[in-house]
Amino acid sequence: MSTNVVMYTTAVCPYCQRAEMLLKARGVDAIEKIRIDLDPARRDEMIEKTGRRTVPQIFIGERHVGGFDDLAALDREGGLVPLLNN
Template sequence: MSTITLYSNSWCPFCRRAKMLLDHKSAEYNEINIDAVPSARQEMIDRSGRTSVPQIFIDELHVGGCDDLFALEQQDKLDSLLAN
């Protein structure tokens, strides 16, 4: 089973959409709220090179944000990534 890490904040609608898709897939994920964990924002930027949330990782693969996650779903590639 893949390890999923999702960097988010509590007010982001794109974070909610990404979590809804992962929940729909019954995928377990580790959510890191960058507002609640002081060092998490810099960690997210260092890992992804991006400053916006959500930033999603499946194992060590940087998937990207919400639109990227939904694009993988549309391309029928998300399930295979989640199953690894």
């Protein structure tokens, strides 16, 4: 899969783990993880980019998908795989 996937995450986030499992099940080989628990400046960056304070926050290419619930809904609607294949 060639589309770049970026996920803002923390070490102990079960929704982050579920998002990673779903993405890998859809063929994503690599996820760039930004650990906001290790770097508070990256948390501020995440909030500025997304307007949200919770993790995960997932970007596929330039598109902000949202959190795990948003990712799972996109998958149920059949939109995740085409987005990953762009």
